[in-house]
């Protein structure tokens with residue numbers, strides 16, 4: 001067996017080999033050492049190889065998925081070697097084969113892959129001068145997409161796309177992987193396990209060469225160069241799957257092309273700053289936009305809402321269609337409740353179809369699929385409600401519009417049935433599953449018990465033989481008791497002897513001669529009779545045959561289901577969209593959101609807007625709503641105010657409301673008029689990013705550079721305390737220059753909200769026509785202040801830093817001393833202004849230099865000998881050096 005293992009190991013290459021032995025998968029040698037460490041299981045030793053005991057670690061077969069998951073998460077590849085025959089008598093080494101290799105991007109087991117998450121395998125292709133190609137696949141759902149990028153910032157765009165995608169495995173050319181200029185920035189954008197491939201595997205013709213039945217017609221819309229970029233990356237994916245997990249390729253039916261620019265662009269730092277999917281502080285998901293608006297009840301919806309959140313729409317009719325749907329659902333709370341109930345009892349159709357295509361679905365999956373399909377009818381009925389009907393159809397139609405304008409050809413609703421139902425119930429399949437599969441089938445597919453009575457004639461016959469056989473044996477017990485006069489006589493069954501008759505020692509003398517003794521126990525003896533054995537053969541044979549036949553029938557059902565895969569996937573995609581939208585409606589009614597009005601105007605106007613996450617937080621008693629108006633005349637708004645006044649909250653809420661509106665969600669505002677925005681950027685000054693090894697200020701500037709290069713007059717830019725990571729002079733100057741630049745973009749200026757504590761920036765309002773000052777009001781009450789969280793025109797010339805320190809509980813001694821210093825500072829500032837103009841920051845330095853300056857002022861040059869001058873200078877220098 002060890003020899004067989006070594007052979008397999010050779011084939012498996014650098015993967016950890018899980019070697020099936022009965023009820024265990026064993027790992028040997030180095031693999032065992034790694035497995036025991038990663039999976040935290042005992043390492044044992046067995047046998048001898050080259051004079052050394054062989055390390056061994058085994059995992060039970062029924063729990064293997066968990067171990068595979070742990071190993072792949074730790075970045076290892078895992079090869080599975082199966083026994084290809086049942087253990088029988090006399091055979092020494094069983095036939096074994098490597099059946100597949102599992103990598104982080106190719107896990108398919110439902111128990112370990114989180115239902116609400118996609119698991120992506122991506123491939124990136126460097127087309128040199130032509131740009132970059134990116135393709136990705138989720139083999140659990142069959143989603144397979146590609147995009148090309150050839151702008152002058154293609155590489156940055158790729159990185160940003162990868163960070164949004166968060167693949168668990170990335171395929172890249174070996175030469176790239178060895179290149180620091182590639183791998184270092186890549187590492188900052190993705191934690192994917194990077195798998196190097198030979199460049200030849202990025203073959204644009206691969207799908208054709210492998211004769212795969214994948215519809216690539218979507219690619220033909222692209223210019224040749226871009227098409228090659230896409231198909232090269234996609235080629236690497238299919239090659240990789242073909243080499244490692246052939247079965248999964250059946251999942252891929254269509255390669256869709258998408259373009260980043262058909263969605264509102266959100267890059268990674270913006271996503272993090274706005275805390276869309278994950279929160280920076282504690283509290284996890286609860287304090288994210290997702291946590292605030294995700295009321296989905298199916299795994300399909302849970303994945304879809306994340307997808308939508310990072311890709312809000314630009315197309316006004318498509319957004320309107322979603323909003324229409326949400327609006328009707330808010331108007332019909334009872335129907336919405338029913339809809340939620342129906343959706344709740346749906347299983348993850350996408351992944352069931354995935355497992356079916358892969359061939360490892362069990363009868364429970366089939367039963368779950370059946371009951372999910374049964375729920376489509378009520379869903380259709382609810383969506384058929386008169387006024388819901390038109391909006392529902394519109395939203396589903398809009399997915400079609402989407403498919404066109406966004407070149408995002410989801411296989412959605414190719415044909416919407418006009419009357420009655422909207423979703424495809426796949427009636428034939430539903431009916432088949434209803435007659436074929438029992439109500440609650442077992443997990444295993446080898447033990448029978450899956451197929452319903454009346455579905456297959458042979459099966460019914462075998463079952464009645466089995467039943468009769470059992471009845472016969474029961475009757476036999478009775479008749480043998482009578483015949484022998486032994487009332488305690490039993491007919492029983494065990495694996496070694498099959499059926500036998502057991503008689504206690506006390507009755508042994510009554511046993512008839514025709515009984516053949518098989519075994520003697522302390523208190524009893526066991527016998528068989530020819531008659532018993534004959535029936536046994538029948539029953540056992542029937543049982544074996546039932547198992548095999550049920551397995552065959554089950555496999556056939558899987559094939560049938562696989563044939564319906566495209567229709568099932570289309571229904572699943574619609575269900576996902578409906579789920580997200582009913583969640584939006586739910587959220588709108590619960591949280592008092594309103595429908596935004598969406599158009600193409602160059603304007604954002606929000607009245608009584610709130611922060612969707614903060615308004616629900618326990619930390620806030622009463623959230624104060626605020627307005628905003630951004631239009632061609634007021635492009636850039638500079639918000640000043642003390643710390644803790646609510647600046648950051650205010651500017652973020654504007655960005656969040658815009659994103660929500662363009663996703664098709666109602667918004668936390670009395671009224672919102674949103675002219676569609678093409679990109680949202682959010683930057684926070686002095687946000688540390690030590691984990692990625694870049695200095696704070698560097699990060700800030702990289703991000704700023706990105707905004708300046710990427711933003712258009714249609715964009716919305718949120719800048720929070722930019723310039724704080726460096727000296728005050730640098731900071732103000734940079735912030736100043738950035739505002740000037742943003743003000744000039746395409747002569748229109750970029751819609752910008754700038755929160756800052758640099759009061760100097762308020763001066764910009766006087767110099768640039770489209771800049772407006774706002775401040776957050778605070779109420780001064782004697783020595784303390786009260787935050788009002790109200791945004792008003794004009795700037796605040798007071799930072800109330802010491803007041804805030806007071807509120808925070810900094811000792812009185814410190815704050816009152818700070819007040820003294822402040823008075824001094826303000827005095828010397830006044831002096832500074834007379835002499836050097838309005839540069840208030842100088843005052844800081846003057847205060848420190850004051851004693852030296854004093855001394856210098858007192859010197860009478862006429863009276864100073866060279867010797868005294870030397871001494872005086874030496875003193876000054878000493879003092880200055882402290």
Ligand code: ADP
Nearest residue numbers: 620622623624642643644645646647648649789
């Ligand atoms: P700043 O950026 O001006 O320092 P933040 O926006 O971080 O202030 O807000 C500080 C705190 O003030 C928030 O954590 C929240 O508790 C409270 N706050 C902010 N805005 C509001 C508001 N509109 N209504 C009620 N409380 C608010």
Ligand code: MG
Nearest residue numbers: 647648649720
């Ligand atoms: Mg702030």
